[in-house]
Amino acid sequence: MRDEVDLVVPVKTLDRAKTRLTSATGGDPVSHAALALALAMDTVSAALRTPGVRRVVTITSDPAVAAEMAALGVESIPEPAQPGLNEALVHGARTLRSIRIGALQADLPALRSDELQAALEAANARRAFVPDRQGTGTTLLLAAPGGELDPRFGVGSAGHHRDSGAIALLGPWPSLRCDVDTEEDLRLASMLGLGTHTANALPAWTT
Numbered sequence: 001m002r003d004e005v006d007l008v009v010p011v012k013t014l015d016r017a018k019t020r021l022t023s024a025t026g027g028d029p030v031s032h033a034a035l036a037l038a039l040a041m042d043t044v045s046a047a048l049r050t051p052g053v054r055r056v057v058t059i060t061s062d063p064a065v066a067a068e069m070a071a072l073g074v075e076s077i078p079e080p081a082q083p084g085l086n087e088a089l090v091h092g093a094r095t096l097r098s099i100r101i102g103a104l105q106a107d108l109p110a111l112r113s114d115e116l117q118a119a120l121e122a123a124n125a126r127r128a129f130v131p132d133r134q135g136t137g138t139t140l141l142l143a144a145p146g147g148e149l150d151p152r153f154g155v156g157s158a159g160h161h162r163d164s165g166a167i168a169l170l171g172p173w174p175s176l177r178c179d180v181d182t183e184e185d186l187r188l189a190s191m192l193g194l195g196t197h198t199a200n201a202l203p204a205w206t207t
């Protein structure tokens with residue numbers, strides 16, 4: 001199928017991840033790591049349910065993440081020696097050698113597979129990206145079939161992806177645009193409906 005894509009999902013080592021969310025779990029490092037993992041598990045679970053997604057692979061150097069992803073049937077590729085999010089994504093994309101590759105951020109705990117599917121279809125075989133709800137960051141970047149991903153994630157990535165020629169996809173996909181960096185983001189995601197892993201990691205938020 002023309003829109004079918006293999007997704008690489010970057011997941012930072014849990015003890016360094018989601019530092020802006022520390023307050024959501026009261027500063028307890030074990031609960032914080034569980035929350036960071038749960039965000040990724042819900043994101044990946046939704047991607048696996050999406051018909052146009054052929055394969056999902058995480059890019060991570062954290063053995064705990066790799067073990068939990070393996071339980072979902074998802075393979076993990078270790079990060080390359082060179083640090084950095086874009087370096088990890090390029091390495092993952094080169095390792096997979098897919099016909100069509102995409103990068104999905106791992107912090108989309110309300111993600112719905114119908115919204116992800118709609119975005120894949122809207123890309124219509126072009127290199128394209130979905131900005132986050134603020135319009136400054138990026139939650140999904142899709143290469144054109146046979147094309148390079150050329151990821152430019154980081155501060156202001158939506159502008160960088162646009163400047164590099166990627167098409168901005170601005171459909172009605174709140175769950176795909178709601179990446180969770182802060183407690184406010186988490187509140188908005190919980191209004192959309194958290195996935196089960198994140199809901200279980202945050203009992204006080206859902207009772």
Ligand SMILES: Nc1nc2c(ncn2[C@@H]2O[C@H](COP(=O)(O)OP(=O)(O)OP(=O)(O)O)[C@@H](O)[C@H]2O)c(=O)[nH]1
Pocket residue numbers: 010011012013016017018019020021059060061079083084085088105106107181
């Ligand atoms: N493998 C890998 N993933 C990364 C790296 N940096 C960020 N990520 C992932 O990229 C996505 C977006 O990153 P951020 O939203 O900045 O998340 P974060 O760095 O964990 O959060 P903060 O500490 O609050 O900045 C998340 O899925 C992270 O897990 C990296 O160096 N390697």
Ligand SMILES: C=C(OP(=O)(O)O)C(=O)O
Pocket residue numbers: 132136137138139152153154155156157158179181
């Ligand atoms: C790395 C990014 O995520 P965030 O802005 O959520 O840190 C990005 O949007 O490029």
